[in-house]
Amino acid sequence: MKKHLSKKRxxxxxxxxxxxxxxxxxxxxxxxxxxxxxGTATAGTSGVFTISPVAITxxxxxxxxxxxxxxxxxxxxxxxxxxQLNSVVVDNSxxxxxxxxxxxxxxxxxxxNFTVSALVIGTGPGVxxxxxxxxxxxxxxxxxxxxxxxxxxxAGLTLNxxxx
Numbered sequence: 106m107k108k109h110l111s112k113k114r115x116x117x118x119x120x121x122x123x124x125x126x127x128x129x130x131x132x133x134x135x136x137x138x139x140x141x142x143x144g145t146a147t148a149g150t151s152g153v154f155t156i157s158p159v160a161i162t163x164x165x166x167x168x169x170x171x172x173x174x175x176x177x178x179x180x181x182x183x184x185x186x187x188x189q190l191n192s193v194v195v196d197n198s199x200x201x202x203x204x205x206x207x208x209x210x211x212x213x214x215x216x217x218n219f220t221v222s223a224l225v226i227g228t229g230p231g232v233x234x235x236x237x238x239x240x241x242x243x244x245x246x247x248x249x250x251x252x253x254x255x256x257x258x259x260a261g262l263t264l265n266x267x268x269x
Contacts, residue, residue, distance in 0.1 A: 152184030154233075154268040156193070161245055161262055168247050168262075170254065176224065176243035180268045182233040190233045193224045193241045196267040202245070203263040211256030218257050220246045224266060241266075 156178055163174040182188050195201050202215040224243040233239060245264070247257070 152182070152186070152188060154188065154190065155181045155183050156266055156268055157181070159264055159266055161264060168245070170247055171249040172247055174245040174247075176221070176245055176264060177240065178266065179238050179240050180226070180233070181238040182235055185235050187232050187234050189231075190226065190239065191230045191269055193226055193266055193268045195221050195224070196265040199265040199267070200263070201265060203265070204257065205261040205263075206256045207259035207261070208256060213254070213257035213260045215262075217250065218248055218254060219262075220248060221264070222246070241268075 159176070159178040161174050161176055164172055168174050178193075180190060180193060182190075202219055202221055204213045204215045204218070206213045222244040224241050227240040227242070245262070
């Protein structure tokens with residue numbers, strides 16, 4: 106048996122087809138686009154600490170065999186940004202503890218005649234804000250050796266330190 110299509114069914118089918126066509130056109134009717142860009146920035150450099158003054162304070166009468174002198178100083182952040190302060194140490198690359206004997210040609214070797222304790226940052230390592238300071242301390246000990254130490258009498262001492 107053959108079914109005949111009625112006008113209503115044909116019109117209804119046409120409306121559905123048009124509606125589906127419009128709907129599918131809406132689903133795919135958008136613009137595609139792409140873009141790219143580049144951004145740049147420059148990182149700043151870290152500053153350096155200032156250490157001043159480094160003082161060696163011998164006992165009354167001067168540093169003698171088997172005695173101690175106090176070491177003190179201040180580390181300051183003179184930059185405009187915070188810096189991490191980890192340590193303060195004797196700077197051997199800048200001469201460490203330098204001794205200038207007063208009685209030439211006698212010599213006074215700093216590495217055998219003197220011992221510098223670990224230098225301690227007052228409140229410990231940490232972030233040092235701009236313009237902030239922290240003290241440090243330590244001890245310089247004049248060793249008592251089994252050899253002649255006359256070269257160290259009245260010798261001048263210079264201690265070089267660095268903070269990082």
